[in-house]
Amino acid sequence: MSKHKLNINKIMWLAIGVALASFPHWQRLPLWIPISHISLLAARLYIPYQFPTLWSQRKGTINIIRLILMFSGVVAVYSSYGSLAGRDVGVALLVLLAGFKIFESDSKRDFYISSYLGYFLVITNFFYTQTIPTASYMMFIIIIMTTGLIVFNDTERQLTTFKRFKLSTTLIIQAIPLLLVLFILFPRINGPLWGIPKDAFTGITGIDDEISPGSISNLAQSNSVAFRVTFEDEIPKKSKLYWRGPILWQTDGLVWTTGEDKTLQEVSKIEFSGKPIRYDVTIEPSNKKWLFGLEMVSKLPDKTYFTPDFQLKTHKPILNRQAFSLTSYSNYRLNNEKSPDLERALVLPESYHPKTRELASKLRDEYKEPALIVKAALNWLKRENFIYTLTPPTPTQDAIDEFLFDSKQGFCEHFATAFAVLMRAAGIPTRIVIGYQGGEINPLGNYLIVRQYDAHAWTEVWLENRGWVRTDPTSIASPIRVNEGINNAMPDALINIPLGLDKNETAYRLWKRMRNTVDMVNYQWSQWVLGYGPERQKLFMKNIGFDSINWKELTLYLFICLGIIVAAITIYIFRKTPKTTEPAKKYYDIFCKKMAKAGVPRKSYEGPVDYAQRISSTRQDLKDEAQYITNLYILIRYCSNNNKLLKLKAAIKSFTPPKIISN
């Protein structure tokens, strides 16, 4: 088909679109893949047009070379990833194959398949990031690739490059109403349909269910969002915002873990008092099976459960943004009866932390009463002037002893673990809770943003009659951390404030405001766009008055809406009639319209002269004007006397024929 010979123009658009679509992947791929990708595109753009004979005559040889290269490429991908399945490998293969496909493109079919590969490349980007900038960039690529299809089909070259681009944009803009309806009404189901590759959620930072010295300070370097919270009433004080996560029972002297669930026999019992706090938590994907609720959550949302030690867990890992409605009370009493689990909360590895044990027995001998021991220990921490820092010295042997008695520098996990060991050694059942503490209020949206650097660890000690009581040693050593947030506790180390901004108060405030605005937009985006799943869909339909809608009804409404919009677009498209290009004709048409209103419409067979004569004979009053206008029109239209155009325009503008006088 000579009609669809792929000239350089067509290939160029295709290659640009595909290269732009694969561009964000380059940083994630081994260097040789983007290099081969770009070389293949460049070769396709260069060789056939510089050496046309070589290209057409040595087709067979080129094909063999191409196949060999392709095979070795796949082998190389296999050897660098160790598998041919998974998200990253899939992307690597797609980028590579898109290059090869474009390189061999010679026909209409090849062209289309390459374009579709380009669309696939666009979608793979969303498995890594779904931010607004990414979405806008991908929209731009879609327009580029659609322009490519238009270039391909504009065989008569009727459009300039700009107009092709404009047409493509027009098509996309007209598609947007349909897109919105599909997005909102298309019945959503909860994935996954089949397995998700294991590597699909790597690179997510977040709290793990174990801590060791340094694990939380690592998180503190990250300012990515963990979750956002909208409170129904006012936001509680920062020092009350303890977001409960995993509870750690077991230690080997260095690492704290949850231990095994089955050994936990504790009968959960909790009493609440005070005012309930109602709020919605929108959690970012964490690939973990737990939620973070304000201590202490009283009502379970759907699809969640409590562990006996009151951790809020989900049945499935959180793989996409999800919102949960929670209710908490800040006054509570947790398991104030003795249970076998208390034994587990006393276990320490043998022959570790001798100095700590020594201190513990001293405290126990001195104070006897557990509550007093706890108080004394906390006082001791306060007295000893511990330094709250992200970069404590690396322990050489016994991390706890060195922290408590030598360096006296540490981050929250150091405080929590050391305190837990001290308490256990003193015979008080203690466990560690990890989660987040505090959060940043976004005044624009009046919601709370909890970031990874808000990660925190604290302890719970069990006291007779009072049950498990939260004890945060960090708050003793560095009260500012808990009361005002981590940013104030260590402002230099944590937030990436642009250089110099922290010196200037106004600039700093402005920057903070900007940051808040950006976060609010992102929050709404993630809440309503990225988090739009079956639950949100149900909620949305409920808000617009459709209670408990099922998928059949949704589909029905979807098709009705689609039909209406398609009809509207059809009317819009077909409504456009060609404009009369000649201005004289345009003005003359206005004249005819005015005459028709006055009672003398122009007959379809009548020329301007005949018409003017008829007007003169039927309407004596309009004779002069009609003749004048007709003469001007004829002069312009048929004698190219274009300088009279303004006169004609003025004459027709001022022409106001009175309605026919009935006799």
Next chain:
Amino acid sequence: MSTRIVLEKLPADPASKFSYQSEQIKRHRVYIFPTTQGWLYAMMLVVMLLGAINYNNSMAYMLCFLLTSLALVCMLHTYRNLCGLIISSTKPKAIYVGQQALFPIQLDNRLGLEKFSILLEQRKTSKKLFRKRKEVERVSIGIESGQQPTCHYPVQSQKRGLLNCGRLKISTDFPLGLFISWSYFEPEQTCIVYPAPKGQKQLPLYTLNEDDADYGTQSGTDDFSGFRKYKPGDPIHSIAWKAFAREQGLLVKQFSGKGSRTLILSWESVSHINDIESRLSQLCYWILLAEQTSIHYGLEIPNISIEPGHGLLHKEQCLKELARYGI
């Protein structure tokens, strides 16, 4: 112009600036269907949707829906790109066997916006589904708004007689090639196919004035015999310009008598050829030759006899009879 076909609607307003109340206009259905690429595109969308559901990825949903909507919009545009065209055909020029007949097809776009990449092709005659597509001529044309270009659809002539263009498919897959919108149009005019001029390059001996043997020395054009009225096709040099100047109208000087060369091309003069087609080809050649050398010639084939004459019309009449012979 015989048939005019308007694709899609006519302006609803009867007092519109264009009057199309003509009887000759037929409305024609416009069909639309996905192309192969369109089906492939649909498959791509399904895969994307499955991916979006599996990964619960909102942006993947978004992209999938955007491309779906794009296809829907593209469908409307493809349909629009054909609507409002008025097609009509005029009589094609006569040709000789073996030549390509060019059927003039007028595409009148005064009703619509600019039309892009309109494709004209003969409708596939083969009923078999999987037979390899016969190579058919394709004519691609773009029409600006308000233009009425005529394109020529070529049809290869195989044999003498009347050549039919057959049904033409007028289609477009602009802008994205995902949908094809088409309609059919059948030009009613036929193309006359004359026999191919072939055979002896020498004119046969004169047969009319048998007693007049020395035709070679006479110059018949010199013997003026009178005037007759001009009819189209008469050579310009035979017009009596002086008479025209005297306002006597267009008159043609007639030369007759012994001197005029007159030749009857008859069936007998080609009796040495066995094949009828070859005979006709020979006669055709001679007619063209005689026309060139300004000899008066007549034609006598079975059932048909044409008085000797000269000129374009005469030639066309003779050739037409040859073309129609036996058909």
